[in-house]
Every structure is written in C-alpha cells, then in structure tokens.
Amino acid sequence: MQRVFSGIAPSGIPTLGNYLGAIRNWVRLQADHECLWCVVDLHAITVWQDPVALRQQTLEMTAALLACGVNPSEHILFPQSAVRAHVQLGWIFNCIARVGWLNRMTQFKDKAGKDRENASSGLYVYPNLMAADIHAYHATRVPVGDDQRQHLELANDIAKKFNHDYGMNFFPNIEPLVLGPAARVMSLRDGTRKMSKSDTSDQSRINLTDDPDMIALKIRRAKTDSLPIPSNLADLEERPEARNLIGIFAALLDADHATVLTNYGGMGFGPFKAALIELLVEKLSPIASETRRHLNDKGLIIRVLKTGAERAAAIADPIVAEVERIVGFM
Ligand code: TRP
Secondary structure, X not given: OOEEEEEEOOOOOOEHHHHHHHHHHHHHHOOOOEEEEEEOHHHHOOOOOOHHHHHHHHHHHHHHHXXXXXXXXXXXXXXXXXXXXXXXXXXXXXXXXXXHHHHOOHHHHHHHOOOHHHOOHHHHOHHHHHHHHHHOOOOOEEEEEHHHHHHHHHHHHHHHHHHHHOOOOOOOOOEEEEEOHHHOOEOOOOOOOEOOOOOOOHHHOOEOOOOHHHHHHHHHHOOOOOOOOOOOHHHHOOOHHHHHHHHHHHHHHOOOHHHHHHHHOOOOHHHHHHHHHHHHHHHHHHHHHHHHXXXXXXXXXXXXXXXXXXXXXXXXXXXXXXXXXXXXXO
16 A cells, blocks of 8 residues: 655635645545655744644644544554654755755745745755655655646655765655546635735635635635626636636536636626635535534544554654764764
8 A cells, every 4th residue: 555645724614715725635635555644843933833823823723634534543644743754864854955956946935025135944845844754754645736746756866865975775656646626615705816824815715614605705705806707618718717616616616627617607606606605615614623623622623633643753863863874973
C-alpha cells in the first residue's frame, strides 16, 4: 500500500474550498492508502500567529477533519509541531536545498509581497520543511492543490541531491496527486480569487459550520452576472462567478460542469441558487453538527492529536535517526 502524506494549515473551521479541494479527497484516499494527515502549525508561524488563536484554530481544524470523515484510528492525524522529526529533517534539508532553488518558488514571492526584506526567514525555507514533512515518512503519494506542485518538485530535487551527495538511494521519489482546477472553489464575491480564510469578507466563503440561514444568505448574495445559466460548457468561459457556482454544484454531486448545465441550462440564477442552497445544506449540515459536537469535547480532540503524534513519531523517528547517521552525526 502506498503511504500518503498531506498537510493543512491550522486555519480554524475549514471553508467549502478546503473541503471540496482537499479534505473530501483525503477521506477517499483512506480507502486504499496508508495516510498521514498533518495540521501544519510549524508552517503557520512563518507568518505572525496570535498564540491563543493558533491553538484554537488547530482544535477547530482537527474537529472539522474528524467530522468530515478523517479516520484517526486507521490512519494518523497529528499536529506537525508535536513530531520533532519534522524540524530535525527540515534543518538538514535547509543544508541540501540551494538558495537558487528557493529563489524560484512563486509562493514565497506571492506571500512575501512587496516587503520581501521583512518576510521571516521561515517563510523563505517553508518548502524545505514541507519536503521534510513528506520525506520523514518515506511517503510516496502527496495530494495537493495545483499551487503546491512547485513545492513537490522541490521536495523531489532535495531527495535526489541528498541521495546523490551521500551516494545512496535513501529517499523515494514523490508522486503528486494534484487535484485539478475542477476542485478549486473560488470566492463568492470574486470568481477570479480562491475562496480563502484570509479574505476579509466572511461573505466571500462558506464555512463548514455555517448554519442553513447563513448558507442561504451567502449564496443569495453571491456575485453572478445578468445572463441565464448557459447550456454549453464553452459559454462559461469569461464568466468566473457563474463557473464557480456551477462548479460547486457539480462537485457536491460528484458530477461535472456539463451535467449541471444539462439540467439547469437556460434557467435564471434565482432558481439555480435555491437548488444550490438546498444541496449545500443537505451535504454540510451533518458535518457542521459533528464539528460542533467534537468542539464541545476538547479533551477528546487533544487526545486524538497526542495519539496521532506518537504514532507518527514511531514512523518518522527511525527514518530521521538513519538520516542523521548517514550525515555523520554522533
Ligand atoms: N504547503 C501546503 C499548503 O499550503 C501545506 C503543507 C505543508 C503540505 N506540508 C505539507 C501539503 C506536506 C502536502 C505535504 O497547502
């Protein structure tokens, strides 16, 4: 069985974008893979995090992951900082990766923005830590969004250079399971931007604990254009908001855009939105109530994370100990 590793930011209650883009896929991978799911708090602090909020958001993300069907007994769910192997291997990878490689990472440029001099050095070496996350377990399959493809290529470059420099075939090649743009959920206010926790407007996203009234309000207010729903896929081009709502509907049904257009083509957005609201409420209500139930028992979440960390360390520690021996540490 292939070993899968993936990470998600401790961003609190996930959005519909997190769910359709990542989490739902994680749950499906559990059927025929050995999975490690990591809440990446070490990565989170590459930009400022309020300590109280960080802890709370880690609990919320964990509660929601459990509610979505992440299985912490057959698989492993843990907070990154609780397994020291990530940091230990991350340092070694800081010494393998070349500055020139990191300078090509587009995410650093995006996240650092204009004031690059003031970005943390952690943000710069973020991809090295991500490589360590995966290689500390000899994981070979990594589900990620399109935006992480470059980081996975870097992780493979690091593995190759390590293997070459130390003259052994120690780290396996990673195969990305890149989720196509179909799984990409965009902002409800601007169909050209990704649905995100960091958007200042809560109206731009559906959170997995939004109640039915809130879901209805946000979808009714979601930006559209004045044309009816088209019947042909080609007519969705240049209509990012329409494409996004159709895409969400399709993803919730596990269908494609074309199937939705067959059923709703020619209709106005009013009735389409009503159907979308109904579908969202049907799919998300059970997740919302499960998440709330878990959040009422923080002790349970903490125990799940602790057990997960112990089991993760049992895999990573011997691998990283071997790396340290290879490198020549005492
Ligand atoms: N960088 C990833 C993201 O922003 C999160 C992440 C951290 C990750 N470590 C990982 C994903 C390891 C896959 C494997 O989505």
